[in-house]
Amino acid sequence: MINMRLKFIKGRETKYISHLDLLRTFQRALRRAHIPMAYSGGFNPHPEMSFASALGVGLTSMGEYLDIGVNEEISGEDVIMRLNAVLPVGLRVENAVVLKEKPRSGMALVSHARYNIYLRFEKDIDIEDCLRSFLAQDNILAVKQQPKKDFKTIEIDIKPMIREIKALSQGGGEVVLDCVLSSGSKANLKPELMLQALKKQIGDIFEDEKIERIDLYSDMEGELTPLLLIDNA
Amino acid sequence: MDLNIKDYIYDKLLPKVERPGRYIGTEWNSIHKALEGINIRFAFCFPDSYEVGMSHLGMKILYHLLNDQKDIYCERVFAPWPDMESLMRKEDIKLFALESRDYIQDFDFVGFTLQYEMSYTNIINMLDLAGVPKLTSQRREGDPFVVAGGPCAYNPEPLSQVIDFFMLGEGEEQMLEVMEVYRQWKVKGMKREEFLELVSKVRGVYVPSFYDVSYNEDNTIKSIMPNKEGVPEKVKKRVIKDLNKAYFPDKIIVPFIDVVHDRIMLEIFRGCTRGCRFCQAGMIYRPVRERTVEELFSIAEKLVESSGYEEISLSSLSTGDYSKLSELAEKLLSEYEKDRIGLSLPSLRIDSISLKLLQEVQKVRKTGLTFAPEAGSQRLRDVINKNVTEEDLINSVGAAFDLGYSNVKLYFMIGLPTETMEDVEGIADLGYKVMERYYQVPKNQRGKGINITISTSCFVPKPFTPFQWEPQDNIEAMREKQKHLQKMLRKKGFTYNWHDPNLSLLEAVFARGDRRLSKVLIRAWELGCKFDGWDEHFKYEAWLQAFEDCGIEPEFYALRKRELEEVLPWSHIDVGVTKKYLKSEYRKALKGETTRDCRTVCTGCGINLLEEGGVCK
Structure with a gap:
């Protein structure tokens, strides 16, 4: 089996498609594209494919990753061209690379995600100042629901999961926050939870207009590396 | 906008x-x-x-x-x-x-x-x-x-x-x-x-x-x-004379979210020749017209290519009646096995022949099998012209058990014309005979965990069927029958499901209703009725209120026996099957006489006269 990693865009038209539905959508698109998929063994064989990370419903993304296994050599360019011809509007493969043998899975690699969060404030504020005081807290507490525990709530400190937040632009009450948050199996911070904590600190004075994931990274000895660049052949 | x-x-x-x-x-x-x-x-x-x-x-x-x-x-x-x-x-x-x-x-x-x-x-x-x-x-x-x-x-x-x-x-x-x-x-x-x-x-x-x-x-x-x-x-009514020349799209929408039937539906034929007397589809979709294997294969090819679906389901009223079923199944299987595209055969009458086919098609999955004897006694099965005997059923179920199946579903109706409590008990009896047959398979050879699901729906008389003149069974009687079956089937290995008779009553009203019901419909909607087919949204009390407000009795439509000469609300509609034929089938039903499958000999239903030159093959 040859492993490949695809980086794709999940746009506005597909932002409401859940993780499971997206998997099925890709399975069918891969069939239409005649990508020579490898199949798992066992009683119920399924095509070898997995996403690096689940994206929240309603979010768009410029950097999602899908790992696939194929059983014939096929170039990245070919995969891009063939898939994009048969993907529904709102999904687009940006890049595809062949991985080295026995690569680490995207899912295992991902440690951080970058988001751009588009906020609209009721009035002009000094966002830099807000962020400084927000990040200067000893603990940044947020209340999280636990779906697996009957939606019981728990208060957690999210500060260790915020790697970076900065304001990209400001004007007319609109602010774009560029942030890097923990993502993956070890620690995971949803941008919505971060916003909840921010509201607690500076008041309920903004609406989030749009949240877009920009890319997924792996922490390689302190250096954040985009998944696309790891374990390439 | x-x-x-x-x-x-x-x-x-x-x-x-x-x-x-x-x-x-x-x-x-x-x-x-x-x-x-x-x-x-x-x-x-x-x-x-x-x-x-x-x-x-x-x-x-x-x-x-x-x-x-x-x-x-x-x-x-x-x-x-x-x-x-x-x-x-x-x-x-x-x-x-x-x-x-x-x-x-x-x-x-x-x-x-x-x-x-x-x-x-x-x-x-x-x-x-x-x-x-x-x-x-x-x-x-x-x-x-x-x-x-x-x-x-x-x-x-x-x-x-x-x-x-x-x-x-x-x-x-x-x-x-x-x-x-x-x-x-x-x-x-x-x-x-x-x-x-x-x-x-x-x-x-x-x-x-x-x-x-x-x-x-x-x-x-x-x-x-x-x-x-x-x-x-x-x-x-309109019929397409030659299905092979009828329009069929070469692409179909592929939903993002999970829908009830999320696969390619390959319509192999229209109509049904069995002549079950309760079945409206069997009458209104006549005559039987098959698509050729070549045509079906060509449709399948286009749809597989354009949709990316991983499953093809053969669609019809009675899959086993397609004259070249094994040829078609084999051709589709051999073409698509390498692409891992599965084939499913719903609405298949299970017998030893079709079981063999199922085995080939569903290589690994031993999912449940469904049988539809529809009535519990031979007498009543003759009344409804469901030409299946107890022996047929036990043989087919037995063949399935021998192959390792242990999960079967049996579908019945209660409230069929002439039904007595004895017939109802026949449903449970049949269930027990099926159970008995399972235990005849040596322990080391049979599938584990026998589960026999028995479902009873409430019979709704439909227009353009031989039972269009018949009253529906009343709600109390149906509940009593359901309770009786509940008691009889309270045993390990059985699951008993039943339909809400309240909903069936409304179905019966609207199935055979007339113009005066439009206002009831509007009134029910005003009272908040919608998504009536969904348990969580069905508001029976509101419906009764709507009938009362409009001065209309639902019983008039559901529970009344019609005279054969009565002008029925649909008497200005011609579906091809004649009233004469329906009457004769009705009379035969009440006498417990069966009618043959019209593939073997024409039973004179009238459909062949609908179009010039005839439409039956």
Whole structure:
């Protein structure tokens, strides 16, 4: 089996498609594209494919990753061209690379995600100042629901999961926050939870207009590396 | 429409609803057209949820048939789920078509497919939500024409005040003829009424306002007569003579979200020759017409290529009756095995031959098998002409158990004509005999964990069946039968399911209802009835209130035995199968005489006289 990693865009038209539905959508698109998929063994064989990370419903993304296994050599360019011809509007493969043998899975690699969060404030504020005081807290507490525990709530400190937040632009009450948050199996911070904590600190004075994931990274000895660049052949 | 409303719906409303994927409209193979050059806009409405509607083959066919016409833009509309509906009402957003998100009140046609009676309140609700006047009589120049087709259109009367015209029978040819009449009418800038007159000349089109119904003192119908010159006294349904030449799309929409039937549906034939007397589909879809293996293979090829689906399901009323089933199955299997495309065979009468085929098809999965003896005693099975014996059933179930199956479902009806408690007990007895057969398989050879599911639905007499004159069993009697079976089947290894008789009563009312029921429908809707087919939304009390408010007794329609000579509400509709044949079948039923499968010898149902030159093979 040859492993490949695809980086794709999940746009506005597909932002409401859940993780499971997206998997099925890709399975069918891969069939239409005649990508020579490898199949798992066992009683119920399924095509070898997995996403690096689940994206929240309603979010768009410029950097999602899908790992696939194929059983014939096929170039990245070919995969891009063939898939994009048969993907529904709102999904687009940006890049595809062949991985080295026995690569680490995207899912295992991902440690951080970058988001751009588009906020609209009721009035002009000094966002830099807000962020400084927000990040200067000893603990940044947020209340999280636990779906697996009957939606019981728990208060957690999210500060260790915020790697970076900065304001990209400001004007007319609109602010774009560029942030890097923990993502993956070890620690995971949803941008919505971060916003909840921010509201607690500076008041309920903004609406989030749009949240877009920009890319997924792996922490390689302190250096954040985009998944696309790891374990390439 | 203001562009911002479309964005508002998409970006602001959808995050607040359950399963926003229902309302996206950009699924693979969905059709989006620029409005330039579009002459006719058609809203194809399915009066139920997206998941149910997207599983319907007829809609897939007609959607692409219409969109293949350059100047027609056909879009889909489903009943918004109540959470979406309440948001729409709160924010004053009208019912929109999925593809363009334009309001359907501005379309030329709003067309509903009538698949089951209990979706009727959703039609009223959708019209209201769309801002289209609910009654035919309230619609004015510039309003869309509200049309309907589908199996329930064969008794169109309960919806006759709501629907401007019905299209009876198979739509592949008729739909385009209606569109052509509309083009001509539109060019000439004629009046609304004039279009209805023109379209009533298309064969299979029924315009209810062109017919007057008069009543006898006992509330039965005295006569149904055209009130306009040139309108046919009897409206004949449409049939496609040669299915191999009929339109079939080479692509189908692939939904993002999970729907009920999410696979390629390959329609292998239409009609059924078995002649089960309770079965409306078996009568109204006659005659039997098969697609050839070559044609089916070519359709499958195109659909596999364009959809990417991983499963093909053979679709028909009785899969095992397809004359070249093994040839077709083998051909599809050998072609698609390497691509790991599965084949499923629903509606298959299980016997040793079909089991062998199933084994080949479903190589690994030993999922449950379904059998439909329909009645518990041989006497009653003869009455309904279900030509299956106890021996047949035990042999087939036994063959399945021998192969390691341990999960079987048995479907029955209660409340069938002439049924006694003895027949009902026969259902449980049959269950126990099936259980016994399972234990005859040596322990080390049989599948583990026997589970026999017995389901009983409540019989609903339907128009155009030999039982159309029969009363439905009353609710108390059906409950008593259900309780009795519950008691008898309280044993490990059995699961007993039953249908709500209240819902079945309403089905019986609307299945054989007349024009006077339109107002009940509107009243029920006013009282909050919608999604009646969904347990969690069904409001029986509100329905009873609606009948009372309108001074109409549901029992008159559901529980009354009709005289053979009574003018039935659908007597001006001709489905090909004659009243004479239905009467003779009814008489035979009451005597417990069976009728042969008409593949072996013509039983003279009349369908062959529907079209010049005959339609049966």
